[in-house]
Amino acid sequence: MTVVGSPRPNLTLLVLHESDNVAIARRMITPGTALGPCLFAKDPIPSGHKVSIKPIMCGEPVLRYGQIIGFATRDVEPGLHVHLQNMALGEFEKDYAFGADVRQTEYVDTPATFMGIRRREGWGAGTRNYVGILSTVNCSSHVAGVVAEVFKKNPFTGIDPLAEFPNVDGVVALTHKTGCGMTGGEPLNVLRRTLGGYARHVNFSHVIVLGLGCEVNQIGGLLEDQRLAGRVRSMDIQSTGGARKTVEAAVEFVRDVLEEANQVSRQPIPASELIVGLQCGGSDGLSGVTANPALGSASDILVRHRGTVILSETPETYGAEHLLTRRAISREVGEKLIALMDWWDAYFKREGAVMNDNRSPGNMAGGISTIVEKSLGAMAKGGTTNLVDVVKYGETVKGPGLVFMDTPGYDPVSATGQVAGGANLICFTTGRGSVFGCKPAxxxxxxxxxxxxxxxxxxxxINCGEILSGGESVEECGKRIFDLILRVASGERTKSEEFDFGAAEFAPWVLGATV
Known part of the structure; x- marks a missing residue:
């Protein structure tokens, strides 16, 4: 990373690669501000936005990170604001070079540990201890929510139904808006795979599945498809005798299992059993400079400790996928990623959309001009280690190492897939200020x-903005993130947990027609 301007702490610009023809404003820049020798700002440049530092002719590529992020749609003089008004995405050749950048991972001799929860069955270790209530269909969602509400602390009286069970983190209902009025095949398979992943999740001590009785996503089919028989309790509203009787029966089930759920104790567990989902949302032009690279550094540390990280959001990898294929441990793994890109391209065309439309107003206001620019910054979360596998949405993730999971870019849907795949903790970067939780992780x-x-x-x-001010390096911030990952995995509550985020964000990916 190169800095343009005076060597004082309030430096004006960041140049991320020597070949770049744009730089990033570290703060709001007013017209006339000196940016370097014989270089002055000709436009207002918001913090995190791009300014041209070299002439860019119409049709020439705009370079950031040493990579093409778009093309100039008009001649751009040095000192001008570079954004939607003078650049756009265009086609360019990508060299997939499968496996060209694969390097041997230098594992640590003695992995770090966290204080986790060892379950009796299943691979992995829990970082939380919830009782879960899953709904097969929207029609059973209200009943599931009523059951969970019985066990919530009353904010007015202070009465806590779980006070006698200090080792239980809560009773959470994870509900959704599908499960019926849907087609079979892939849409139903994705929903069942997601629910199955949650039903088996190591952060649940016990799970009850509630259905209506006449939905497409029948409980029996779900249990058989996901091999859940004997692992979960289930009941449907119609057979049980209605909503009230189902609530009473489900509440009784939860009360019966709370004492057993409370019998857990945390013990030292190697960091190799951590599976961390990587997310970014509400991004700005600085996300790819500070928070994402710092999380990437933490990801590299975790992988060296034989842990696993999940990079996702396939549409927000578009245009940068060739950098991941170079790190794929085999051509087969790299080609699985390219196949996902082809699927998404066809999916967007079918919906009358284009990949470059996948930017939120907040992203654009924060200085991100094209999906490729966002993708390059988002990829930094995955660090620099080898890409060891590419998996479907909600599919079980097996490490160690960096795994790519196919998900939409929409954060709740993406994180839901990661948790279904086994993520027992989520790290979420943001530049605009996304608020987010992801129970049971x-x-x-x-x-x-x-x-x-x-x-x-x-x-x-964590504030990663200190990287920008020179208060710490990317590596130092990454170490701080890794240390917090271990503490949170050991039970330290996050800010989103303190505000009880995490149930409403459960959002399985809805595919296919609603009929």
Missing amino acids: PSIKLASNTAMYQRMKDDMD
């Missing part, structure tokens, strides 16, 4: 800039 929030962190301290766990 704790969610660590990483702020890309100090201003937003200060404004939203109640929601953010």
Whole structure:
């Protein structure tokens, strides 16, 4: 990373690669501001946005990170704001070079440990201890929610139904808006795979599945398809005698298992049993400079400790996938990623959309001009280690190492898939200030800039903005994130947990027609 301007702490610009023809504003820049020798700002440049530092002719590529992020749609003089008004995405050749950058991972001799929960069965270790209530269909969602509400602490009286069970983190209902009025095949398979992953999740001590009785996603089919017989309790409203009787029966089930759920004790467990889902949302132009690279550094540390990290959000990898294929441990793994890109391209065309439309207003306001620019910054979360596998949405993840899971870019849907795949902790970077939880997995929030962190301290766990001010390096911030991952995995509550986020964000990927 190169800095343009004076060597004082309030430096104006960041140049991320020597070949770049744009730089990133570290703060709001007013017209006339000196940016370097014979270089002055000709436009207002918001913090995190791009400014041209070299002439860029119409049709020439705009370079950031040393990579193409788009093409100039008009001639751009040095000192001009570079954004939607003068650049756009275009076609360019990518060299997939499968496996060209694969390097041997230098594992540590003695992995770090966290204080986790060892379950009697299943691979992995829990970082939380919930009782879960899953719904097969929207029609049983209200009943599931009523059951969970019985066990919530009353904010007015202070009465806590779980006070006698200090080792139980809560009773959580995870409900959704599908399960019927849907087609079979892939849409139903994805829903069942997601629910099955949650039903088996190591952060649940016990799970009850509630259905209506006449839905497409029948309980019997779910249990058989996902091999859940004997692992979960289930009941449907119609057979049980209605909503009230189902609530009473489900509440009785939860009360019966609370004492057993409370019998867990935390014990030292190697960090190799951590599976961390990597998310970014509400990004800005600084996310790819501070929070994402810092999380990438933490990811590299975890992988060296034989842990696993999950990179996702396939549409937000578009245009940068060739950098991942170079790190694929085999051509087969790399080609699985390219096949996903082809599927998404066809999916967007079928819906009358284009990949470059996958940017939120907040992303654009934060300085991200094209999906490729976002993808390059988002990829940094995955660090620098080898890509060991590519899996379907909600499919069980097996490490160690960096795994790519196919998910949409929409954060709740993406994180839901990661948790279904086994993530027992989520790390979520944001530049605009996304608020997010992901029960039963704790969610660590990483702020890309100090201003937003200060404004939203109640929601953010770590400020990565110190990287920008020179207060710490990317590596130092990454080590701080890794240390927090171990503490949170050991039971330390995150800001989102303190505000009880995490149930409403459960959002299985809905595919196919609603009929």
